[in-house]
Amino acid sequence: MQREKIVKLVNEVFLEDFEMEPAQLVPDAHLFTELGLDSLDVVDLVVALQKKFNVSIRDDERIREIRTLDDLYGLIEAIGTELESE
Amino acid sequence: MLFRLQTLLLNLMFYALFFIVVVLLVPVLLLIGLAKAPFLSHRKNMESLRILIRVYGRSMVFLGWPFIRVRVEKEAGDPPKACICVSNHRATSDGFLMGMLDCEGVQVVNLWPFKVPVLGFFARLAGYLSIREISIEEFLRCGSELIEQGVSIISFPEGTRAGSRKMGPFHSALFRLALQTGAPIVPICISGSENKPRKGSAVMHPGLIRMHLLAPITEESYRDMSPFKLKNFVRDRIAAELERMEKGE
Known part of the structure; x- marks a missing residue:
């Protein structure tokens, strides 16, 4: 999946499930300090992303290293690439 | 110069009285509790213990008088029974300020209050919830049980003292409890405690602390919100009120 499409779909999750404003969704936005998510919100985010992309990321260790939106786009992209190569 | 003198007097007086209260009042409260214990049910004993902790908290609030004055403003009277009180958190004194609430309450606390001698022991005995030591499932279960018993949950969802007037992001556990139980949420705005x-x-500074209880947010108005949306809705309401309270200072 193209990066552009991933960005669009991830942002849709933030807009629909977290009711954020589009202006907040800049790649450098920090999920915890700027977007205000906590560890429980991240669980909700993971569930929403799994539903949106039809992938399993709940047990992916890399999710713990996510800090910014850009990190998140990168993770989804990497998982997509891995699935395509399998 | 006058402010420095007031600060010196305040701290001499406050910590001397603090010592006296801990040495005299706490044993007296403990004796009262122990004397009543055999004649009361477990539920009544817990209620009694929480009232004694409230008396202790309230006495702490008045130790700094007249250098520290506390004004409690209630937009819609006392908090309803079995509500969830949500406050901003700037300083250690905020925990004691909760003694000003006329309700049976249990505080949701971080690890450190349980480590404070005397206070930690009674907090644990009174069923205070140590959010770092229990899972979210356990927190929701204990919180729901308390609300069913008519006990209010009191919390500072920033999770730690801001140390300034800038409010931190909120944690969502408390708001998940609200969505699960339907308990009314009472936003509390504390202004002026940031240097107390x-x-x-450990230096206390003279001044006025204002504690403003906003009108409860009922289940009807929040039940369709996500936990994320609800926590930010309450945070925005507190932030707006704090801005209003501190305008022109």
């Missing part, structure tokens, strides 16, 4: 004492210091 400052984070990392």
Whole structure:
């Protein structure tokens, strides 16, 4: 999946499930300090992303290293690439 | 010069009285509790213990008088029974300020209050919830049980003292409890406590602390919100009121 499409779909999750404003969704936005998510919100985010992309990321260790939106786009992209190569 | 003198007097007086209260009042409260215990049910004993903790908290609030004055403003009277009180958190004194609430309450606390001698023991005995030591499932279960018993949950969802007037992001556990139980949420705005004492210091500073209880947010108005949306809705309401309270200072 193209990066552009991933960005669009991830942002849709933030807009629909977290009711954020589009202006907040800049790649450098920090999920915890700027977007205000906590560890429980991240669980909700993971569930929403799994539903949106039809992938399993709940047990992916890399999710713990996510800090910014850009990190998140990168993770989804990497998982997509891995699935395509399998 | 006058402010420095007031600060010196305040701290001499406050800590001397604090020592006297801990040495005299706490044993008296403990004796009262123990004397009543055999004649009361477990539920009544817990209620009694929480009232004694409230008396202790309230006495702490008045130790700094007249240098520290506390004004409680209630937009819609006392908090309803079995509500969830949500406050901003700037300093250690905020925990004691909760003694000003006329309700049976259990505080949701971080690890450190349980480590404070005397206070930690009674907090644990009164069923205070140590959010770092239990899972979210356990927190929701205990919180729901308390609300069913008519006990209010009192919390500072920033999770730690801000140390300044800038409010931190909220944690969502408390708001998940609200969505699960339907308990009314009472936003509390505390202004003026940020230097009583400052984070990392024990020095109390003279001044006025204002504690403003906003009208409860009922289940009807929040039940369709996500936990994320609800926590930010309450945070925005507190932030707006704090801005109003502190305008022109």
